[in-house]
Amino acid sequence: MILGVRAHDYGKTSVEELAKRIAAKGFTSVQLPLSKAIADIDTGLGRLNPGMAGYIREVLAAHNLKIAVLGCYIQLVHRDPAGRRQGLEKFKEHLRYAGDFGCSIVGTESGSVNPGKPSPDNHTEEAFQTLISSVAELVAEAEKFGVMVGIEGVAKETLATPEKIKRLIDTINSNNLQVIFDPFNLITEENYQSQDELYQKSFELFGDRIVIIHAKDFKIENGKKHLVQVGKGILNYELLLKLIKTRKPYINVMLEGASPETAVESGEFLKAIYERV
DSSP states (O other), X not given: OEEEEEGGGGOXXXXXXXXXXXXXXXXXXXXXXXXXXXXXXXXXXXXXXXXXXXHHHXXXXXXXXXXXXXXOOOOTTXXXXXXXXXXXHHHHHHHHHGGGGTOOEEEEEOOOSSTTSOOGGGGSHHHHHHHXXXXXXXXXXXXXXXXXXXXXXXXXXXXXXXXXXXXXXXXXXXXXXXEEEOHHHHOOTTTGGGHHHHHHHHHHHHGXXXXXXXXXXXXXXXXXXXXXXXXXXXXXXXXXXXXXXXXXXXXEXXXXXXXXXXXXXXXXXXXXXXXXX
């Protein structure tokens, strides 16, 4: 596996400073959400261009960093058509210039019908049909530019289960739709004791479509799931990394939510398990 980090976990700053901070910790790949990580360049809608993308790519490359995935997390099922449209146009712009960044994947979650708030409406058939419509539009754009839409499941959002991820893949029926697999996001207080089955089912249903792994960890305290440092929780990395080693050699594994102070320790934890499984 190739270990990387989310760029914005190292602050929002200049491209040069960001590259220095990440490279100093020994990482070689990043998930880069432009607007969250880069402070010295306006990367808003309509601003991206090949020169900008090439500049960012070259600064990172000078520090031995590659962009594994461009993060462009939008609300694919936004109840407000205008809000949904704005997100779709932003994502499509990222797809058009992904190649200039030296990257082939632009990633997002499905989002919520009410952005920022969990809603039971996220799990309706109507929301899923909106998701299909949004993803189909993005994939059509990705096909034009030879890049991939990376979709990430989240239990509280519309793309909530491995079965729904598989349904979306089958419905869209395009190799330009791939999966960012974040096991933490699919684990709930109700299913965490069956996490092994969740991972195995995911690899059975869509293992061939997994292009990025997100690494987080969790504990259950007072009946609630809490995010903790990778290696300090109960996520079964023995099984997950065995599946990765068998099915996805050299895949980019991105530490998510890891601070500069904890990332190296978490990375060493993952490397040690990967070597022995």
